[in-house]
Amino acid sequence: KELFEIEEIFKSEKINYTITKGAFLIKNKYFSDVGERMIGDIDILVQKKDLKTAYRILKKKNYKSDFTYKLWKTKHLPRLINEKNIFALELHEEVVLWRHKNLYPSSRIFKKIKINSALTACEILMMNFMINDFGNLKAQINFRVIYDFKKISSRININQIDLNNKYYRRFLFMLQETIPFNLEIKLLKTDILFITRFRLKRNLRYFYIADDIVCRTLINLFKYPMQLLEFIVNEDYRKNAISKLRNSSLSN
Numbered sequence: 631k632e633l634f635e636i637e638e639i640f641k642s643e644k645i646n647y648t649i650t651k652g653a654f655l656i657k658n659k660y661f662s663d664v665g666e667r668m669i670g671d672i673d674i675l676v677q678k679k680d681l682k683t684a685y686r687i688l689k690k691k692n693y694k695s696d697f698t699y700k701l702w703k704t705k706h707l708p709r710l711i712n713e714k715n716i717f718a719l720e721l722h723e724e725v726v727l728w729r730h731k732n733l734y735p736s737s738r739i740f741k742k743i744k745i746n747s748a749l750t751a752c753e754i755l756m757m758n759f760m761i762n763d764f765g766n767l768k769a770q771i772n773f774r775v776i777y778d779f780k781k782i783s784s785r786i787n788i789n790q791i792d793l794n795n796k797y798y799r800r801f802l803f804m805l806q807e808t809i810p811f812n813l814e815i816k817l818l819k820t821d822i823l824f825i826t827r828f829r830l831k832r833n834l835r836y837f838y839i840a841d842d843i844v845c846r847t848l849i850n851l852f853k854y855p856m857q858l859l860e861f862i863v864n865e866d867y868r869k870n871a872i873s874k875l876r877n878s879s880l881s882n
Contacts, residue, residue: 632715633657633672639691645684646677648743650725650754652778658747660781667778671709671718675736681707681723693719697866702856703728705762725754726761729852733761733797748785753798755779760797768845769827771804779805788813800824807832 633653640647649657652669661667676684685707693710706722724731725739734757743750759775760766793799793815800821805811807828817825831838860867 632717636672636674636688636719639687640674640684643683643687645680645687646740647680647684648675648740649673650675650722650751651758654751655778655781658751660778660785669717671720673706673720673722675722675725675739677740678723678736681721684721685710688719688721696870697864699860699867700864702860705731726757730761733757746786746790748782749790752779752782752786752791755782756798756801760801764845764849765804766797766800766824767848768842769804769824770831771801771808776805776808796820804828 633649633656637649639645648654649672651673652667653672653674655661656664656667656669674684688710691712692714693712695708695710697708699708705724705726705728706720710719710721722736724736726734734753739750739754742753755775755778759771763775765771765775791798791802793802796818799815799817802811802813802815803817803821803825806813806815827841831841857871861871862868
């Protein structure tokens with residue numbers, strides 16, 4: 631219902647958009663039961679020229695956010711929440727982290743999704759996991775993304791996936807190592823370190839812990855400086871961060 635309402639608003643305002651990730655799968659009935667797939671928010675990719683307009687329209691429809699970023703360039707705007715609705719909204723300018731946007735630009739997605747929506751959804755799933763969720767950095771996979779992939783792959787020709795793309799190739803390698811999957815993947819010499827780490831992390835607990843610490847450190851090397859700068863210059867962001875800290879301390 632909420633998704634339908636948002637789509638009606640965007641269509642009436644001629645906003646160029648596409649639903650992505652979990653909401654896309656539910657909308658297109660990849661699951662036999664809507665309760666089969668949990669979603670925390672509705673992700674909507676909006677064409678760059680329409681992004682500010684879409685955000686402004688939703689604010690008029692009683693969607694609220696506590697702040698907007700001043701310095702930190704992110705793939706989506708701050709979450710929008712309507713107290714009358716269940717799900718928050720995230721308006722995306724890009725699907726992948728901003729610093730990696732050229733690897734899978736939104737302009738390419740808007741072109742491809744009209745031709746083959748299922749294949750594009752599959753690519754978004756893999757790029758989101760490998761880059762945004764740091765699957766490529768961590769050399770690990772989880773069962774939720776495997777389950778989503780299995781659902782999407784039932785509607786596509788797997789051989790259409792471009793295995794020259796290292797993110798797709800490595801994702802599918804981890805998939806095959808986890809569950810049986812009939813696809814021939816030719817790994818390259820550049821994949822050797824990734825493959826070795828993946829297998830060691832699955833079999834050696836202490837290696838997993840050590841590797842995970844290194845990965846988290848690398849992730850935070852970029853994240854924390856940007857959070858600090860935003861905290862210094864952005865009053866609304868600062869108030870929101872302090873409020874979250876206070877609520878966290880009270881709950882503990």
